[in-house]
Amino acid sequence: MRVASLYLIAGLIWIALTDQLLALLVSDPELLTQIQSVKGWVFVLGTSVAFFLLMKQEFIRAERAEAEEHNATSRMSDIMEMVGEAIVAIDDSQRIVVFNKGAERVFGYSAQEVIGRPLDILLPESTADAHHTLVAAFARSQDTSRRMGERQHIRARHKDGTIFPAEASISKFGRAADLLFVVMLIDITERMRAQQALLDSEKRYRMLFEDLPVALYRTTAEGTILDANNALAQMLGYPDRATLLAASVPDLFADRRDREREIDLASENQIVRNQEVLLRRLDGSSIWVLDQFRVAVDEKGKADYFEGSMEDITERKRAEQKLRFLSTHDSLTSLYNRSFFEEEAARMARGRELPISVVMVDIDGLKTTNDTQGHEAGDELLRRTADVLRAAFRAEDVIARIGGDEFAVLLPGTDPESARLALDRVRIELRAQNLAHPGSALDISLGSATAERGERLNDALKQADAEMYREKAARRGDGLHAPPAG
Secondary structure, eight states, X not given: OHHHHHHHHHHHHHHHHHHHHHHHHOOOHHHHHHHHHHHHHHHHHHHHHHHHHHHHHHHHHHHHHHHHHHHHHHHHHHHHHHOSSEEEEEETTOBXXXXXXXXXXXXXXXXXXXXXXXXXXXXXXXXXXXXXXXXXXXXXXXXXXXXXXXXXXXXXXOTTSOEEEEEEEEEEESOGXXXXXXEEEEEOHHHHHHHHHHHHHHHHHHHHHHHOSSEEEEEETTSBEEEEOHHHHHHTTOSSHHHHHTSBHHHHBSSHHHHHHHHHHHHHOSEEEEEEEXXXXXXXXXXXXXXXXXXXXXXXXXXXXXXXXXXXXXHHHHHHHHHHHHHHBOTTTOSBOHHHHHHHHHHHHHTXXXXXXXXXXXXXXXXXXXXXXXXXXXXHHHXXXXXXXXXXXXXXXXXXXXXXXXXXXXXXXXXXXXXXXXHHHHHHHHHHHHHHOTTSOOOEEEEEEEEOTTSOHHHHHHHHHHHHHHHHHHHTTSOOSSOOOO
């Protein structure tokens, strides 16, 4: 078309110009006819040569364009074969014209089986019509590419009829009636399975987390409660999880130093075990818990959050405290027992608490009371003696029942004069006891001694015991329930 147009234009220009020029230069009609004849042959010869050259140039250009198109097509084909994803190209009638190796792997067809066939063979029957409509709308739009299934995945059909989920994008090339649509598709079956497995796992975890009878939690290092289950809310006396999540971790600790100690441990260990801490319940009461948690760190190695479990050990702690008390105390009087007294005496003897005074106490006539009034009456005398001693001595003094009717007291940092004053207080408290129990008199004998620096505490114990027995012997038969205060 281009060559014909050039030929027509050149011919018109030649005729117009040469005719005008000859009319001006030649007046002889016969000569003009001869020249016109020669002019025609010259025109034919010249235009033939020009036409040949133009056609040759057009042919060379067409060959080059065809070669470039072939090379581009070859490169595109190579690229499509190298790409792992499925690539399917369709023409404007939605028939398959390209089907790469990735598409063969995803759909199960060979390229020979699908080239020239409608795209419908790759789609579920239920979505084929909708797909035709979407492609037609895309063809009319100004877009050159579009992601398919932006809000949800699309569905495709395998050769064996299996329907599978996929993600796809579509691009178009060419113009109007000569459009080519290229679809890149990824089979996301495994991803969907993994996502579903993750969802199922999270659902099972959430069910276990919320319904397990074990108290579980997750908190930040700063003290924000990220998550907690119903068991923890119930343990701490909160009506529900939501109310507990609004609380602050430090406020749950009866002693905030326990929280600080756990933070310090977390900075040194990723797993912290068997921390016994006292927590404060919503109603203000306290419970002992066994706290165990692990530390999750961020990419910088800094503590990101703590997650762990708590066990209510309040009853166990009470039992332990009771056992400790029973191991060091007399069950009848709740005073220290002989074993604890001897341990404390040995400790004080090694320490720097000299001078140390010792008071020995013995109940007079306890055996007679047991024999005549029964052991309950005798036990009552023992308890009343314990009350007298508790009232007379200091909190730091060690008061113990060391035998059936014998008591002993260690008074650290007390000289002989202070010890005598302590004995006076005992006698005063004894009189008050007897006034309160006029029908059941309590008689006791007392003795004291002091271990000064350089002296043995054991010797002072013997001296106090001897003094107590001297008082007991001196008072026999005097009819007094207690010696007068000195």
